[in-house]
Amino acid sequence: MGWHRELLIGFDLETTGTDPFEARIVTAAVVEVRDGEIAGRREWLADPGVPIPPDASAVHGISDERAAAEGLPADRVADAVADALTGYWAAGVPVVAYNASFDLTLLAAELRRHGLPSLGDRLGGAPPAPVVDPYTIDRWVDRYRRGKRTLEAVCAEYGVVLDTAHDAGADALAAARLARAIADRHPKVAALGPAELHRRQIEWHAAWAADFQSFLRRKGNADAVVDGAWPLREPEGTRV
Template identity: 65%
Template sequence: MGWYGEPLIGFDLETTGTDPATARIVTAAVVETKGGEVAARHGWLADPGVPIPAGATAVHGITTERAAAAGRPAHEVAEEVAGVLAGHWALGRPVVAYNAAFDLTLLSAELARHGLPSLADRLRGPDDGAVGDGAAVVGPVIDPLTIDRAADRYRKGRRTLAAVCEEYGVVLDDAHEAGADALAAVRVARALAARHGWVGAMEPWELHREQIRWYAEWATGYQSWLRGKGDARAVVDDRWPLREETT
């Protein structure tokens, strides 16, 4: 058995909005799994420091009042989440995140907002030949959304986590609760590897590199589709697994 039989780290954020550059963390979860079962679970409730819009509350159930009363300071949550993820990467464990470019970019933006070390700054040593010019590389990351788009490109229908769980026979309990979503992402990744054997046969860093390419191809195609529909200025960022601005 390949990477999908090894320990996998599920990761998910619930947030104040849909723009990862400006939205804030409300809840976070990191779920350690082996064989698709929970070995350890870490969860956080943050006070984002800004009002939580009603639309976001309708999704994840956390109100501004609850976050302010029971949540921890946002900088502490961002620091701890980043530290836990970096620790797993340092051990070579893949982090599984559904639509990873959103969650990792948002976490990166939170770290920058609070003057904290970036995800890459927390990683030391060789990059295992992944990408880049020798600097620390964030990963390996496994994104079931990006893999599913590439492995079953022409399947019709939505590709939300709930829809993809249904497609792959994964039970999603308590959708939009960060821990439940993180665990479901891991189980979808395992189901993808089982259905598409060539995905499961890749090494984690090989799969990471392929997802960079697959995501860029999807973004280019989606941008063209949007422009063809009349949005001549549409731009779809093609960076994966995170869109971290550099200076």
């Protein structure tokens, strides 16, 4: 039957910026998806505690005023999202996130910022797994396809409907459906168990990062560094 035909957990964050170590959560969604349909859904609006830049508001539509009036404290949102995700991982259920290293790294940074238990702490020292990242998988199995690799573009490639891009709930649902569509198109991906697929994605991302770093350096950026860690990046000063 394959992992893609079982329960999948779509996960997405909308944030104040693009640096996962500095940006803050604005909205979050955790969506249970079975057979491509929503089986459960939780969403959060946070007051990030810092101004939301206009460029970020233009993307996800959340203003400072709305976040302050309607949002929960940022620490409560980060704690609730982390509890939700680690509950699924503890049960062996795959969490699907598009460009997972951004969302999970940002969540981990929020937990550190607020002095909350890390994802690993909540899992008794185990890493957050299994994770399914359609971005990493598609980039490996169809590496020579031209064009953008945004969620919208890759959904279009696989015939997945994305109702409202940059809405956390819609993006989380689309990511789960996209993971299923990729596995349907690529039987070798579908045949892997969730744990093995997680391990392969670590390898695939590291290989991509090394290749991309080499490309950037050949093009004249001698100091280019592309982080090969997946699905969690570590802040500067803690990497080994």
